[in-house]
Amino acid sequence: MSAAEKFSESGRLRRADLRMSAERLCRYQQAAALEETSFSAFALRALDAAAEETFRRHRTITLSEEAMRAFVEDLLNPGEPGERLKRYAQMHRKMVSGR
DSSP, rough: OOOHHHHTTTTTOOOOOOOOHHHHHHHHHHHHHHHHHHHHHHHHHHHHHHHHHHHHHHHHHOOOOHHHHHHHHHHSSSOOOOOHHHHHHHHHHHHTTTT
């Protein structure tokens, strides 16, 4: 096991290197100073917000108005179950009842 793996397993904080132009770094440091926080805290807060937004976008299903209406219509007025579903329901009833 490498030293990095041992360090990671110990629960200690890990370091990440970011490469950027001097101008970009200066801009971010100035923004952190305006917020009266460290560059690291400022960067982590921005990364957390970006990660949350990314997770939110990937968890959210966006439907067109037409698709939404069709979805709601199917929920309110479901069709009859197909033969395969009926067969599985019957198998389930037999398994549950033990017969």
